[in-house]
Amino acid sequence: MNAFLAVDAVSLGFGGAVALDSVDLSVAKGEIHAVIGPNGAGKSSLLNAISGLYRPDSGTIRIADDGFSRVPTKRLAELGVARTFQNLALFKGLSVLDTVMAGLVHRQSAGLAAQIFGLPAARREAREHRERAEAVIASLDLADVRDRLAGTLPYGVQKRVELARALVARPRLLLLDEPMAGMTATEKQRMSGYIRAARVSSGTTIVLIEHDIGVVMSLSDRVTVLDHGRRIASGTPAEVQADPAVLAAYLGLAFDEEAA
Numbered sequence: 001m002n003a004f005l006a007v008d009a010v011s012l013g014f015g016g017a018v019a020l021d022s023v024d025l026s027v028a029k030g031e032i033h034a035v036i037g038p039n040g041a042g043k044s045s046l047l048n049a050i051s052g053l054y055r056p057d058s059g060t061i062r063i064a065d066d067g068f069s070r071v072p073t074k075r076l077a078e079l080g081v082a083r084t085f086q087n088l089a090l091f092k093g094l095s096v097l098d099t100v101m102a103g104l105v106h107r108q109s110a111g112l113a114a115q116i117f118g119l120p121a122a123r124r125e126a127r128e129h130r131e132r133a134e135a136v137i138a139s140l141d142l143a144d145v146r147d148r149l150a151g152t153l154p155y156g157v158q159k160r161v162e163l164a165r166a167l168v169a170r171p172r173l174l175l176l177d178e179p180m181a182g183m184t185a186t187e188k189q190r191m192s193g194y195i196r197a198a199r200v201s202s203g204t205t206i207v208l209i210e211h212d213i214g215v216v217m218s219l220s221d222r223v224t225v226l227d228h229g230r231r232i233a234s235g236t237p238a239e240v241q242a243d244p245a246v247l248a249a250y251l252g253l254a255f256d257e258e259a260a
């Protein structure tokens with residue numbers, strides 16, 4: 001199989017602690033792939049490794065046949081990878097529109113001089129970027145707040161602004177770390193709809209970390225389960241849900257919580 005994203009035997013440790021232990025992940029083009037597992041399982045570490053933020057100790061990561069173990073953010077944008085973070089990462093002083101426009105910074109092709117002197121090519125590019133940002137803002141129902149400071153909006157809306165910033169450059173691969181954490185059931189349903197729409201409109205391949213098992217079941221094509229840095233299962237949502245190893249990992253967690 002020729003996977004769009006192929007993570008092969010990636011290991012990653014912090015001091016003595018093992019975050020990832022020879023993890024494999026294979027995601028087909030256009031797939032929505034959920035990564036689930038108890039807290040501390042290594043889910044964010046896996047996303048950070050894929051997005052080039054962490055360099056694996058060993059193993060390889062390929063995106064559309066470009067092999068790398070660590071790429072600078074700019075190069076990653078050129079590969080067509082965008083991400084959101086588990087904790088909100090919005091600039092306090094920027095409006096929603098400027099925040100979304102920031103997602104296009106790496107796409108600027110007109111030279112600095114052209115931009116400063118307002119040459120036609122730069123003006124055209126600025127107009128195109130603005131139009132693209134406005135379109136994404138509209139598609140995520142953010143038009144009403146486009147001029148508000150992003151950092152002052154309700155939490156669920158900020159999560160949507162982050163998604164807009166990630167989507168504006170039409171990424172080929174979108175990595176979402178708990179895009180629905182802290183949301184109400186209604187907000188989660190809306191967010192699921194926006195994520196599905198992104199796949200349809202741009203053919204984007206999506207890897208997301210999510211805790212709500214109902215959301216995972218209804219949104220994802222395939223699921224990978226991590227526990228203590230190891231992949232313990234991978235398959236369709238139904239396969240994974242019925243897997244004894246997965247049940248054990250989650251039951252163990254329930255017992256731990258009861259004991260605590």
Ligand SMILES: Nc1ncnc2c1ncn2[C@@H]1O[C@H](COP(=O)(O)OP(=O)(O)O)[C@@H](O)[C@H]1O
Pocket residue numbers: 014017018019037038039040041042043044045046
């Ligand atoms: N930057 C870091 N420095 C030190 N330890 C880290 C760092 N990031 C993650 N870890 C450790 O790696 C393990 C996996 O963490 P993480 O990937 O955040 O799990 P998850 O996202 O599944 O909750 C945990 O034991 C965590 O403490």
Ligand SMILES: [Mg+2]
Pocket residue numbers: 043044045086
């Ligand atoms: Mg995490």
